[in-house]
Amino acid sequence: MQFFLRACQTAGLALILLFVSAWTGYSQSESFNFTTNGQVRAIVRSGNMIYVGGSFTQIGPNTPYGVGVNVTTGTFIGGYARPNGIVRVSIPDGSGGWYIGGDFTGIGTVTRSRVAHILATGAVDAGFTADANDNVNALVLNGTTLYVGGLFTTVNGTARLRVAAVSATTGVVDPGFTANANNTVNALVLNGTTLYVGGNFTTVNGTTARLRVAAVSATTGVVDPGFTADANSIVNALAVNGTTLYVGGAFTTVNSVSRSNVAAVSATTGVVDPGFTADANSIVTALAVNGSTLYVGGLFTTVNSVSRSGIAAVSATTGVVDPGFTADANNTVNALAVNGTTLYMGGLFNIVNGASRSNVAAVSAATGAVDPGFTANAIPPL
Numbered sequence: 001m002q003f004f005l006r007a008c009q010t011a012g013l014a015l016i017l018l019f020v021s022a023w024t025g026y027s028q029s030e031s032f033n034f035t036t037n038g039q040v041r042a043i044v045r046s047g048n049m050i051y052v053g054g055s056f057t058q059i060g061p062n063t064p065y066g067v068g069v070n071v072t073t074g075t076f077i078g079g080y081a082r083p084n085g086i087v088r089v090s091i092p093d094g095s096g097g098w099y100i101g102g103d104f105t106g107i108g109t110v111t112r113s114r115v116a117h118i119l120a121t122g123a124v125d126a127g128f129t130a131d132a133n134d135n136v137n138a139l140v141l142n143g144t145t146l147y148v149g150g151l152f153t154t155v156n157g158t159a160r161l162r163v164a165a166v167s168a169t170t171g172v173v174d175p176g177f178t179a180n181a182n183n184t185v186n187a188l189v190l191n192g193t194t195l196y197v198g199g200n201f202t203t204v205n206g207t208t209a210r211l212r213v214a215a216v217s218a219t220t221g222v223v224d225p226g227f228t229a230d231a232n233s234i235v236n237a238l239a240v241n242g243t244t245l246y247v248g249g250a251f252t253t254v255n256s257v258s259r260s261n262v263a264a265v266s267a268t269t270g271v272v273d274p275g276f277t278a279d280a281n282s283i284v285t286a287l288a289v290n291g292s293t294l295y296v297g298g299l300f301t302t303v304n305s306v307s308r309s310g311i312a313a314v315s316a317t318t319g320v321v322d323p324g325f326t327a328d329a330n331n332t333v334n335a336l337a338v339n340g341t342t343l344y345m346g347g348l349f350n351i352v353n354g355a356s357r358s359n360v361a362a363v364s365a366a367t368g369a370v371d372p373g374f375t376a377n378a379i380p381p382l
Contacts, residue, residue, distance in 0.1 A: 096120030101136030130171030179221030229270030248284030278319030297333035327368030
């Protein structure tokens with residue numbers, strides 16, 4: 001198994017450099033493109049071996065912006081076309097490949113502006129083009145439709161303000177879907193025939209007031225008149241679980257109800273769930289639902305006044321912090337993904353539960369214990 005490791009959406013993290021204990025699966029040209037996380041002070045060659053010494057603690061293949069890694073071990077998998085700019089979001093295509101979005105303008109030798117489809121072979125899908133004229137922050141795949149959210153105002157030259165639906169096969173813009181937002185879109189999540197949109201906008205489709213959260217028809221983009229979940233500041237993350245929509249960001253109220261950076265609302269009406277409270281003391285940037293558990297990632301140090309650094313597991317029903325889960329990171333957690341009994345986390349940290357993990361870690365979804373067998377350390381640029 002494998003997954004596509006993306007650069008985290010954080011200022012100053014311009015690329016990802018991957019260190020692994022066994023460098024396998026890369027081409028000959030890749031094998032000469034290694035990077036250290038500190039100064040190199042000595043190099044000596046003996047036969048076909050080179051000894052490198054210095055003040056670094058890690059050395060590995062230079063794999064800027066995005067790379068395939070083994071989901072069990074974190075081992076680098078070579079052969080994938082590489083983006084030339086930051087990847088802010090990646091999602092599986094269901095066939096072993098990925099759709100990716102971000103700030104890039106090319107993948108390998110192929111021109112692709114901020115959205116691309118990478119096949120299971122590692123090659124760029126030549127038949128898919130959905131070029132956006134500004135950053136892409138969110139992607140959702142639904143059958144033959146790919147939804148795109150970000151900062152853009154056009155996709156393939158067609159006017160689409162920060163939200164678009166395109167063919168997952170060709171990238172052609174869906175002429176029947178319009179959900180224009182007047183400011184940044186950071187998050188998208190689909191629930192049946194409804195697409196939820198989160199970000200920093202205040203109107204959708206020109207005249208409909210929706211403060212940073214909206215529900216629109218997945219077919220037409222028409223705003224759902226029965227759903228209102230207005231947040232008083234930026235929304236960074238959305239997750240849905242049945243009849244509940246979870247919202248994460250930098251807000252202090254939703255629908256004028258006090259909620260600090262995390263809230264649960266009715267997926268039908270947007271009414272705040274009075275029984276759910278998971279107040280974080282700082283910004284939330286990621287959410288992931290797994291059964292009866294909601295995982296929350298961000299810059300916080302407490303949730304409901306319980307000490308939790310950067311990541312917490314709470315009851316999806318009540319928001320009560322799970323006392324059995326601790327995966328404290330020493331800095332921001334920006335991305336979360338659950339796979340069975342494993343929770344993957346990415347961000348700006350270098351320690352998780354006292355273990356050295358550079359910006360990427362795998363932990364037990366039940367306890368938060370660090371997986372000792374998974375090492376895919378992402379080294380920021382010097």
